[in-house]
Amino acid sequence: MTRLPPESDPVAILQQLVRIDSVNPDLVPGAAGEVEIAAWCGEWLVARGFEVTVLEHIPGRPSVVGVKQGTGTGRSLMLNAHLDTVGVATYAANPFSGELRDGRVYGRGAVDTKSGLAAILVAAARASALGLAGDVIVTLVADEEFGSIGTEEVLRTLSADAALVIEPSSLELTTAHRGFAWFELELTGLAAHGSQPELGVDAIWHAGLALAALDGLRQRLNAEPAHATLGHGAVRVSKIVGGDDAATVAARCVLTVERRMLPGQPPDRVEAELRALFTAVAVGEPQFQFTLTRLVGRAAFEAEPHWPIVRALTANTERVLARPAATRGEPFWTDAGLILQAGIACVVFGADGEGLHADTEWADAQSVRALADILEGTITDFCGLAAD
Known part of the structure; x- marks a missing residue:
């Protein structure tokens, strides 16, 4: 397996993740699927002290759950992002290059949503290293691009006080979608x-x-x-x-x-x-x-502004970006619909970039680093520090 990059730079991790083919086989028969990228992320989490479980009700379609337990005196937070991507048949260049050029990381899944995977890994590791009162639950799921079997499997066995669903949103809070x-x-x-x-x-x-x-x-x-x-x-x-x-x-x-x-x-x-x-x-x-x-x-999804997770994410977005946090709605659906239906308050948030499902895809590197910083602060505020 390729040497793991330093945990301090989510852009380096993003580049490595883009180089792993994880095209959804339900979209493209015979495609690679999530096996290799799930193994990579699972190894990364284990090396940083997370208790890792692989959920694989459907063989060859694994989802990774990494848990870092707190002291039990704080709230638990789920961080959710998907491992799979859409196909690459019409991609204009090397879809798995992970090239960093002019402040952008290129390749299939760069913004949708391996940027989210990278930011979650870094933020969860940094925040949990501080010693948290509540549990951090990392859920990196299969099949979001087709049938959402990964998140459905996660929700059959896990719950949390709140969740962040990481999908590209240009660092704006997606508080509703159809x-x-x-x-x-x-x-x-x-x-x-x-x-x-x-x-x-x-x-x-x-x-x-x-x-x-x-x-x-x-x-x-x-x-x-x-x-x-x-x-x-x-x-x-x-x-x-x-x-x-x-x-x-x-x-x-x-x-x-x-x-x-x-x-x-x-x-x-x-x-x-x-x-x-x-x-x-x-x-x-x-x-x-x-x-x-x-x-x-x-079902559609809509977050309430008074939810503690919305308040924590808003405050940390404003802290890192030094401007008021923006909110938005999306016409498309995400796994947040399933998570909210399971009774878990959640909000959707992610990096900036372009080319979702298109022939050229990129993520803005600066936004990926900002995303990791925002997630780290949100985890810390929501779960609480053990010393608190």
Whole structure:
């Protein structure tokens, strides 16, 4: 294994992590996955006195948990970041170079979110070396880019008083993000010869009715009061498959529907709304037969400004950056949705950079060092020093 870099410089660690291929195999069949990078991070934590456990319910998809126990008189804090990256097929240069050039570290995952991994490792080691009252729980998880199996596995066995989810945010506090749900709408018709369509039931024609109903829902969502940072919810059709040939009335058509939700709009409610929407279509068109199946559903996330973890992160951001802390909302989903659903107060925060999922990706080196400093102070303030 490559020699581990000094723990004092998160940028050096980031460079090493970028050089490890950890493309998610659920996104790219046969890709490397998290095995090597999980081993590297686990070894790093063990060398600094953390009790390390590898969770691997699905073989070949490990997540690393490193715990440094405090005296038991303070609050526990979970630090969460993902080990996996998206693919590199269209990457413009060497996706695993880890090159530091003009103050930027380049490569796949540099900002999303190996910058977060590096900052967590450094901050957790520095803070725990001071002697903390509360436990530091480092969770470096598999599969965030696809199914979040890593964070789900962590939450089956671990909890904490609060959590920081490290995702790129330009050193701004992400205090809200949308949820999402994907549905499959299957429309069942009756095949007939194209010369006599009246003898059949055209599932593709019925797809048009479904699209019109969804457009009505879209208009209603846009007419509702906007969330302060997230705007409006959204609905769209991402895929349509139907028909057998040009001369046959389609007996089947399947639409994939995506719904993006605001806080307070759980997946169960969204599914019920869609089911009612298509039931209303069937009332107007009795031959409209549908089956609605939820493929996945993830609740939205929203932090409260009075939470102690939000206050601690805000104070340390302002201390390190010497300016007021900024907050933001994101249209996309993160594992913070799962963590909050598990009853753990959390906030999303991370480094600055560009190129998430793009053909060139980089992280700003100065922001990575600032991130480590902010996390160290937040850990210390939230968990408390043993002497306190």
